[in-house]
Structure formats: structure tokens, C-alpha cells
Amino acid sequence: DTAVSQTPKYLVTxxxxxxxxxxxxxxxxxxxxxxxxxxxxxxKIMFSYNNxxxxxxxxxxxxxxxxxxxxxxxxxxxxxxxxxxxxxxxCASSLGRGFLDTQYFGPGTRLTVL
Amino acid sequence: xxQVEQSPPDLIxxxxxxxxxxxxxxxxxxxxxxxxxxxxxxxxNLFYIPSGTKQNGRLSATTVATERYSLLYISSSQxxxxxxxxxxxxxxGRRALTFGSGTRLQVQP
Numbered sequence: 001d002t003a004v005s006q007t008p009k010y011l012v013t014x015x016x017x018x019x020x021x022x023x024x025x026x027x028x029x030x031x032x033x034x035x036x037x038x039x040x041x042x043x044k045i046m047f048s049y050n051n052x053x054x055x056x057x058x059x060x061x062x063x064x065x066x067x068x069x070x071x072x073x074x075x076x077x078x079x080x081x082x083x084x085x086x087x088x089x090x091c092a093s094s095l096g097r098g099f100l101d102t103q104y105f106g107p108g109t110r111l112t113v114l
Numbered sequence: 115x116x117q118v119e120q121s122p123p124d125l126i127x128x129x130x131x132x133x134x135x136x137x138x139x140x141x142x143x144x145x146x147x148x149x150x151x152x153x154x155x156x157x158x159n160l161f162y163i164p165s166g167t168k169q170n171g172r173l174s175a176t177t178v179a180t181e182r183y184s185l186l187y188i189s190s191s192q193x194x195x196x197x198x199x200x201x202x203x204x205x206x207g208r209r210a211l212t213f214g215s216g217t218r219l220q221v222q223p
Binding site: 097 | 158164198212216
């Protein structure tokens with residue numbers, strides 16, 4: 001199936017740990033994104049990469065570090081996890097640089113920090 | 115940054131009823147999308163509609179860019195339409211979507 005996929009789907013961890021979430025798209029898109037959805041369902045952009053180049057870096061703590069090994073993958077690494085990091089993290093992709101393109105979302109990763 | 119307001123925040127319908135969801139935005143946009151987040155959390159793209167009108171089955175959407183609003187119409191609602199509907203826009207100065215707070219729809223049998 002052509003899609004945006006994320007692993008893992010659920011992640012439960014202790015405060016202070018380091019964890020990674022992986023994202024892959026096989027749509028041939030050039031731009032990938034990470035969004036965070038909080039407990040009130042509010043969605044907010046975190047990062048955006050175009051052809052492995054960082055183009056958006058919102059006011060996200062530097063404990064969050066995106067890595068794009070190639071344009072089909074955008075991983076999110078989180079250091080020293082805090083309770084407030086608990087949320088659902090969505091990866092998305094779009095064909096061009098995003099201006100005039102539909103964004104397609106992955107299934108989300110629910111992160112719970114205990 | 116651009117502000118996106120959706121109304122109503124909550125909506126309960128009987129199966130078969132029609133509804134209109136509204137999205138107002140505070141600045142010019144070059145990208146507007148409607149999404150449905152189903153009860154399992156999946157975000158499904160419904161329409162890419164920065165202007166004009168589109169229809170897909172029982173759903174249709176209209177964006178009047180000059181007046182900075184978009185409407186999503188759901189006709190003959192079904193229980194599977196339940197979930198949260200998000201409007202998301204991209205203004206000319208950014209390359210990422212700004213989401214509204216959503217309309218939570220519950221369709222009862």
C-alpha cells in the first residue's frame with residue numbers, strides 16, 4: 001500500500017528516557033512534517049523537511065531532534081522525556097514544498113510518559 | 115500568525131440529518147484543507163480547497179477566499195461520519211498548516 005507509515009504506534013516510557021519515532025512515506029513526496037496533537041486534540045506543526053533540508057523548526061525544545069536520512073524518511077528523536085511530552089505525534093508528507101499540495105498523514109504515534 | 119476558528123465546537127446529529135461546519139481564517143491563504151479524524155485517531159484528508167467548491171459523495175466544501183471562510187457540508191449523515199473535523203490553512207508566509215480547534219461531530223443511530 002502507498003502510504004505514510006509510523007512506528008511504533010504506541011510508546012510508553014519513563015521520564016528521563018530517550019526515544020525515537022520513525023516515519024516513512026512511499027508516495028514519492030519531497031516534503032515531510034512532524035505535528036504534535038495534545039490532549040485537547042489541538043494539532044501544531046513541529047518540523048518540516050524538504051529533500052532532507054530542514055525548512056521549518058517551530059519553537060520546539062531542543063530535546064526534540066528530527067533526522068532525515070533520505071527524502072522518504074523523517075525520524076523524530078526525543079531526549080530526556082518529560083511528562084508534558086505525552087501526546088500523539090503525526091508524521092505527514094506532501095508532493096512539493098507544501099504550498100499548494102495536499103498533506104497526507106500517518107496513523108500517529110501515541111507517546112505516554114510516566 | 116494566522117488564526118483559524120471553527121464552529122460549532124460540538125455537534126450531535128441523528129442519522130440522516132444534514133450539517134454545515136464553518137471555518138473562518140484571519141489572513142489570505144494559499145492552501146486550505148479539511149480533515150476528518152475518526153474515532154481511531156486517523157487523520158483523513160477530505161478536501162484540498164483553497165478556493166471554489168468541490169464535492170465528493172455526501173460531502174462537499176466551499177471556500178470563499180476573499181471573505182476568508184470555508185464551509186464543509188455533510189448530507190445524509192451516517193454514524194461513520196462521527197469524529198472530529200479539522201480545517202487547516204497555510205498562509206503565504208509559511209510552509210506548514212495551521213489547524214483550527216476542530217468540530218466534534220457525533221451521529222446517533
